[in-house]
Amino acid sequence: MKIAVLPGDGIGPEVTRESLKVLDALSLPQLTLFEGDVGGIAYKRHGHPLPSETLDMARAADAVLFGAVGDPECDSLPRQHRPEQAILGLRSELGLFANLRPAAGFPGLEDLSPLKPELARGIDLLVVRELNGDVYFGEKGERESAGGREGWDAMSYNEAEVERIAHTAFRAARKRRKKLTSVDKANVLETSRVWREVVVQIADQYPDVELDHMYVDNAAMQLVRSPGQFDVILTGNLFGDILSDQASACVGSIGLLASASLGERQTDLGTFGLYEPIHGSAPDIAGQGKANPVAAILSLAMLLRHSLGRETEAGQIERAVANTLTGDIRGADLGGTATTQEIGDAVIGNLKSIA
Numbered sequence: 222m223k224i225a226v227l228p229g230d231g232i233g234p235e236v237t238r239e240s241l242k243v244l245d246a247l248s249l250p251q252l253t254l255f256e257g258d259v260g261g262i263a264y265k266r267h268g269h270p271l272p273s274e275t276l277d278m279a280r281a282a283d284a285v286l287f288g289a290v291g292d293p294e295c296d297s298l299p300r301q302h303r304p305e306q307a308i309l310g311l312r313s314e315l316g317l318f319a320n321l322r323p324a325a326g327f328p329g330l331e332d333l334s335p336l337k338p339e340l341a342r343g344i345d346l347l348v349v350r351e352l353n354g355d356v357y358f359g360e361k362g363e364r365e366s367a368g369g370r371e372g373w374d375a376m377s378y379n380e381a382e383v384e385r386i387a388h389t390a391f392r393a394a395r396k397r398r399k400k401l402t403s404v405d406k407a408n409v410l411e412t413s414r415v416w417r418e419v420v421v422q423i424a425d426q427y428p429d430v431e432l433d434h435m436y437v438d439n440a441a442m443q444l445v446r447s448p449g450q451f452d453v454i455l456t457g458n459l460f461g462d463i464l465s466d467q468a469s470a471c472v473g474s475i476g477l478l479a480s481a482s483l484g485e486r487q488t489d490l491g492t493f494g495l496y497e498p499i500h501g502s503a504p505d506i507a508g509q510g511k512a513n514p515v516a517a518i519l520s521l522a523m524l525l526r527h528s529l530g531r532e533t534e535a536g537q538i539e540r541a542v543a544n545t546l547t548g549d550i551r552g553a554d555l556g557g558t559a560t561t562q563e564i565g566d567a568v569i570g571n572l573k574s575i576a
């Protein structure tokens with residue numbers, strides 16, 4: 222099995238290093254790792270944030286372990302050269318339309334959530350975010366208008382795009398508490414009207430799943446008022462981006478949430494996918510040992526589960542992380558003093574006592 226490792230920028234390499242340490246501790250047989258440049262570092266070295274060698278490496282792998290991209294020094298570059306284009310390019314070129322972002326409360330962290338502890342404890346949800354469409358991938362540009370320069374981005378979803386992500390979400394709900402909340406803005410957006418109609422049609426095939434619909438503004442409010450009501454949240458690219466960061470704060474920190482981006486391609490042992498923390502390159506803390514590697518380590522667990530068929534090891538990593546968080550090893554994001562490396566070491570220590 223081949224894993225393409227793309228650490229990227231800022232804290233990306235710092236947290237990816239800890240995931241790789243955890244992977245190494247598992248001593249899995251027949252695993253080959255390849256490392257590639259992506260993001261700002263790739264632009265600086267090769268003149269492109271997603272060099273063709275990196276894309277080819279990702280395509281040739283069974284799974285991609287991704288850190289984060291984003292570099293303030295690249296902010297004024299034209300869009301096609303900016304680091305963020307690399308992750309968007311990987312998602313679209315690799316057909317990764319389904320982004321799974323689980324958010325569950327960790328025992329012992331309830332007091333660190335901005336929510337009341339009993340609310341934080343009740344969080345156990347999965348954001349299923351469509352990842353290949355929406356305003357992210359519509360036409361965009363700049364034009365002259367009566368009010369001066371005007372930036373514009375076209376938002377759209379077609380039926381086929383909504384159908385495939387709706388199936389992903391209904392199937393996920395079936396394996397969980399069988400409740401699906403589709404989040405849109407159908408009171409204003411044509412995009413959302415098509416979205417909602419298609420989701421209602423697909424629901425006929427899943428009579429055992431309870432479906433409801435929520436406007437995104439209400440969903441954002443409900444997420445902090447009563448997050449325990451959510452099981453699976455199905456939503457588009459932009460709303461899913463925002464709601465998942467919000468869910469991470471409700472759990473305690475953005476440094477805790479992992480993600481899997483999946484498409485249709487199957488590997489020998491599962492589904493090809495790209496795995497990354499939901500956070501970015503965090504330039505404000507990069508190089509200081511302050512990054513929480515838990516999101517990256519849990520992304521590795523998702524990789525083992527979805528792409529390599531290693532459910533046992535995935536579960537072991539998740540238990541080791543939970544045990545670490547209930548102990549007194551906490552990073553700066555959770556009010557502690559442990560460094561990135563110390564958190565990684567503690568997870569490995571707990572993993573060894575489980576495995």
Ligand SMILES: NC(=O)c1ccc[n+]([C@@H]2O[C@H](COP(=O)([O-])OP(=O)(O)OC[C@H]3O[C@@H](n4cnc5c(N)ncnc54)[C@H](O)[C@@H]3O)[C@@H](O)[C@H]2O)c1
Pocket residue numbers: 232236288289290291292293305308475476477497498499500501502503504505506511512513514516554
């Ligand atoms: N998938 C990705 O690669 C990805 C995701 C989000 C943002 N970005 C990019 O990252 C750059 C910074 O964006 P941003 O500041 O809006 O978002 P960010 O997620 O990088 O950081 C937001 C805040 O959370 C903190 N934070 C993030 N991850 C953390 C961790 N693991 N441990 C502790 N604290 C953590 C940061 O210090 C910062 O204060 C931008 O260039 C952005 O485009 C990339």
Ligand SMILES: CC(C)[C@H](C(=O)O)[C@@H](O)C(=O)O
Pocket residue numbers: 305308309462499501
């Ligand atoms: C960096 C950016 C393009 C990306 C997104 O908006 O999808 C990020 O915020 C994420 O959540 O992975």
Ligand SMILES: [Mg+2]
Pocket residue numbers: 462463466499
């Ligand atoms: Mg985001």
